[in-house]
Structure formats: structure tokens, C-alpha cells
Amino acid sequence: xxxxVQSPLxxxxxxxxxxxxxxxxxxxxxxxxxxxxQEKKAPTFLFMxxxxxIEKKSGRLSSILDKKELSSILxxxxxxxxxxxxxxxxxxxxxxxxxxxxxxxxTFGKGTHLIIQP
Amino acid sequence: GAVVSxxxxxxxxxxxxxxxxxxxxLDFQATTMFWYRxxxxxxxxxMATSNEGSKATYEQGVEKDKFLINHASLTxxxxxxxxxxxxxxxxxxxxxxxxxxxxxxxxFFGPGTRLTVL
Numbered sequence: 001x002x003x004x005v006q007s008p009l010x011x012x013x014x015x016x017x018x019x020x021x022x023x024x025x026x027x028x029x030x031x032x033x034x035x036x037x038q039e040k041k042a043p044t045f046l047f048m049x050x051x052x053x054i055e056k057k058s059g060r061l062s063s064i065l066d067k068k069e070l071s072s073i074l075x076x077x078x079x080x081x082x083x084x085x086x087x088x089x090x091x092x093x094x095x096x097x098x099x100x101x102x103x104x105x106x107t108f109g110k111g112t113h114l115i116i117q118p
Numbered sequence: 119g120a121v122v123s124x125x126x127x128x129x130x131x132x133x134x135x136x137x138x139x140x141x142x143x144l145d146f147q148a149t150t151m152f153w154y155r156x157x158x159x160x161x162x163x164x165m166a167t168s169n170e171g172s173k174a175t176y177e178q179g180v181e182k183d184k185f186l187i188n189h190a191s192l193t194x195x196x197x198x199x200x201x202x203x204x205x206x207x208x209x210x211x212x213x214x215x216x217x218x219x220x221x222x223x224x225x226f227f228g229p230g231t232r233l234t235v236l
Contacts, residue, residue: 042154042162090227106229
């Protein structure tokens with residue numbers, strides 16, 4: 001059974017701090033790992049990672065995948081109160097999203113609740 | 119804990135037929151369930167929010183007569199795609215929320231259903 005575990009479950013830091021969120025997975029036929037930010041209803045897409053060791057960056061957010069350790073981290077530097085959200089990690093176990101192949105589905109982690117205090 | 123299942127995981131149907139997708143919360147009661155559609159660039163589009171025992175709330179642009187949602191019990195919501203057409207082919211994901219008890223509206227995601235309409 002595919003499994004995605006995120007840690008910590010929740011995190012409270014002060015504005016300006018740097019945070020690192022973790023995601024580990026056990027998935028058959030791994031294809032990609034995705035990070036989302038959920039503030040209200042629908043999660044918004046942040047990153048898609050397929051190759052190990054290649055950092056993806058968007059502003060103050062960055063993420064990297066380690067296929068050997070079956071894990072990924074999401075870093076947020078110089079945090080702001082607007083970064084407060086639930087950060088979700090999901091792993092795709094087939095080529096549906098990339099190649100249009102058969103879908104084994106997405107497995108989501110439970111999320112990390114990040115609270116940034118002013 | 120907090121496991122959400124979807125059935126079927128994949129379905130292929132002919133144009134004009136209707137397809138029903140089930141979303142179940144297996145070990146908790148979900149007062150609210152959400153239905154999403156996954157688009158090619160990994161964004162999740164919220165289609166509707168369903169609360170047990172009441173009518174679903176549809177997002178702007180989603181046809182409620184085409185995508186029928188029934189949240190009949192605290193553990194089951196169904197999405198029926200009526201008169202499906204090839205453009206409805208997509209990956210449909212549900213999520214479920216337990217009774218609100220925290221700052222964020224926690225959602226637990228199902229594995230998704232891949233619909234292909236021929």
C-alpha cells in the first residue's frame with residue numbers, strides 16, 4: 001500500500017524564520033512528487049519533482065527530491081504571515097499526469113500545518 | 119487514521135452515458151466533502167463542496183445538472199457525471215473533512231478516479 005508521511009504535523013514559527021517541511025514516501029512505481037499549499041478550499045500547486053537532487057525554486061520557496069532516501073523537503077525562507085497554511089505533499093505512482101498513461105492515483109500526505117506569528 | 123477511498127479507481131465509458139464515482143471516509147465521519155478535478159498542470163480545481171444532508175455548493179462555472187453530487191451520509195458522497203463527453207475525461211479527486219475543530223479546514227484526500235470518455 002502506498003504511503004506518504006509528512007512531518008512535522010504542525011509548526012509555529014516567527015515571521016522571518018526559515019522552515020523546512022518534510023515528506024517521505026513508500027510508493028510502487030514512483031513517478032513524481034508534488035507540493036501544494038492549502039489556505040482555503042482548493043490547494044494551489046507549488047512544485048512537481050521528478051529527478052533526484054535538482055532543486056526547484058520559486059521566490060522564497062524551494063524544494064528538492066531525494067530518491068535514495070525516498071523523501072523531499074520544502075524550504076521557506078524569510079517567512080511571512082501569508083505563508084501560514086497547510087502544506088500538502090502528494091506522490092504520483094503512475095504516468096498519468098506526465099505521460100497520459102494509466103492512473104494508479106495520487107497519494108496525499110496528511111499535511112503540515114504551518115503558522116507564522118508576527 | 120483519516121482514510122478516504124474512492125471507487126472506481128478508473129473508468130472508461132462511452133459518450134452520452136453517466137458515471138458515478140463514490141467517495142468514502144473509512145474511519146471518520148465527514149461533515150464536508152469536496153470534489154476536485156485535476157488539470158494537466160497539476161492544479162486542483164474545486165468543483166463543489168457537499169455537506170451531509172444538504173445540497174452541494176458548486177463553484178462558478180461548474181454545471182450542477184451535469185455533475186450531480188449526493189452526500190447521503192456522513193461517510194459517503196457520490197459524484198455522477200451525467201451524459202459524459204470526451205471533454206469530461208479527467209482525474210477526479212475527493213477530499214473529506216471531519217467536524218471542524220481547528221484553525222484550518224483539514225482535508226483528507228482520496229486516491230482519485232480517472233475517467234476516460236470515448
